[in-house]
Amino acid sequence: MAAYLHRHRVRYREADPMGIVYHSHCLDWFEAARTEALRISGFSYAELERNGTSMPVVDLAVRYHRAVRYDDLLEITVSWGDEPPVTRIRFEYEVRREDEPDLLVSGHVTLCFLDRETGKPVRAPDALRAALGRIPERD
C-alpha cells in the first residue's frame, strides 16, 4: 500500500459555533490530498479532464474520532491499494495533528471514470495506473 501526506492549516471559515471544524470540510482536505499525491508522481487531474475523462465520486464515508479545531495544523494521509484500479479507485484517509499520534478523522472516497462526452464508464487511464505505482511515502 502506498501513501502520501498532505498538510492543511484549519481556517476560520471551516470552524463552527462549537469551535470545531464543520464536518463537511474534511472532504475538501481529502480532495487536496489525493490531487497532490497524484501530482508528485506526474499525474495531473486537470490534464485528465482536458483529455476527455472525469472522475466523479461514487461513495464516501467519514468517522470523526476527536475534535479538530481552528488553526490546527493537520497531516492528512491518503493511501490506496496495491492493485491497479480498473473501474473505480478507493482512497483511504487519516487525519492527525502534526506530530501527534491521535487519529482525529478517518474515511474513504471512491471515484469512478467517465467519458466526458458520452457520460459512460471507462477503464482507469493508463497514466493514472502508472502514477499510482510511483508515489513515494512522504511529501
Place this chain on the structure above:
Amino acid sequence: MAAYLHRHRVRYREADPMGIVYHSHCLDWFEAARTEALRISGFSYAELERNGTSMPVVDLAVRYHRAVRYDDLLEITVSWGDEPPVTRIRFEYEVRREDEPDLLVSGHVTLCFLDRETGKPVRAPDALRAALGRIPERD
C-alpha cells in the same frame, strides 16, 4: 419510521466543472433537512445549544447514484428509527428530483450529544426525544 421532506434548489456555487454537484454539498442539504424536520415538531437546535448541549457529527456515509445538476429542484427525505435516541441519533437521507422516482443520492449522518461546558457525552435531551415522535410525514 418517521420522515420529513425538505426542498432545495441546486445553486451555481454547488456545481463543478463537470456541471454536476460537488460531492460535499449534499451534507449541507442533509443539515437543512434534519434541522427543519425537528423545527416543525417544535424542537430548536439553536435553543438546544443555548441550553448547553451540542450535537457533533460522529460518522457519515454517502452514495452517489446519479448526477445532480445545477438548478435541479431536489426533494431530500430525512428519516429516523422508531426507537428514541439515547447516546446517538442516526438520520437517513434520500435525494430525488421533484416528482421523479430515481434515487440520486442516499446516505446517513450520525450525531451524538455533548455537554458544551465539559465536552462530555450526555443523553439525548427529552425535548428531542419528544419532538421525534411528533414530526409528520410531509412538509
Place this chain on the structure above:
Amino acid sequence: MAAYLHRHRVRYREADPMGIVYHSHCLDWFEAARTEALRISGFSYAELERNGTSMPVVDLAVRYHRAVRYDDLLEITVSWGDEPPVTRIRFEYEVRREDEPDLLVSGHVTLCFLDRETGKPVRAPDALRAALGRIPERD
C-alpha cells in the same frame, strides 16, 4: 427600480466560532436571490447557459452593519435599476431579519455577459431584458 425578496434560514455550517455568519456566505444568498428574482419572471439562468451565454461576476462589495447569527430567518432584498442592461448588470442587496427594520448586510454584485464558446463579451440577452421588467415587488 424593481425589487424581489428572498428568504434564507442561516445554517450551522455558515456560522463561525464567533457565533456569527462567516462573511463570504452572504454572496451565496445574493446568488439565490437574483436567480429566483429572474425565475419568477420567466428567465432561467440555466437555460441562458444552455443557449451559449454565461454571466461571470466582475465586481462586488459588501458592508456588514450588524451581526447575523445561526438560525436567523433572513429576508434578502435584491433590486436593479430601471435602465435595461447592455454589457453589464448590477444587482443591489439588503439583508434584514424577518419583520425587523435593522439593516444587517448590504452590497452589490455586477455581472457581465460572455459567449461561452469564444469567451468574448456579448450584449445582455433580450430574454433577460424582458424579464427584468416583469418582476413583481414581492415573492
Place this chain on the structure above:
Amino acid sequence: MAAYLHRHRVRYREADPMGIVYHSHCLDWFEAARTEALRISGFSYAELERNGTSMPVVDLAVRYHRAVRYDDLLEITVSWGDEPPVTRIRFEYEVRREDEPDLLVSGHVTLCFLDRETGKPVRAPDALRAALGRIPERD
C-alpha cells in the same frame, strides 16, 4: 507599505460549470493570506481570540479582472498601510498566477476589533500593531 505573499492551488470544489473559480472563494484565500502574514511575525489570531478579542469583517470589495481556473497555482499578495491600526484594519489583496504579471483578482477586506464578552469595539491589540511592523516582504 508592507506585504506578504501566500500561495494557493485552486481546487476542484472551487471551480464552477464555467470552469472558473466561483467568485466567493477568493475571500477564503484572503483569509489564509492575512492569517499567515500575521503568523510569520509572531501574531496568532487564534491566541487573540483566546485572549478575548475577535476581528469581524466590516466591509469588503473584490474586482475580477481575468478568469481564475481549476488547478491554477496562485500567488495572493496581502498588504497594509504603514499607519498602525486603531479601530479598524484594512488589508489589500492582489491575485496572480505564479510567475505571471497579469492581475487576476484584486480587493480589500476591512476588519474591526471587538471584546468577545461585551461585543463592544476595542482598540487594535498592541500585539497586532507590533506584528504588522515585523512582517517581511516575501514568504
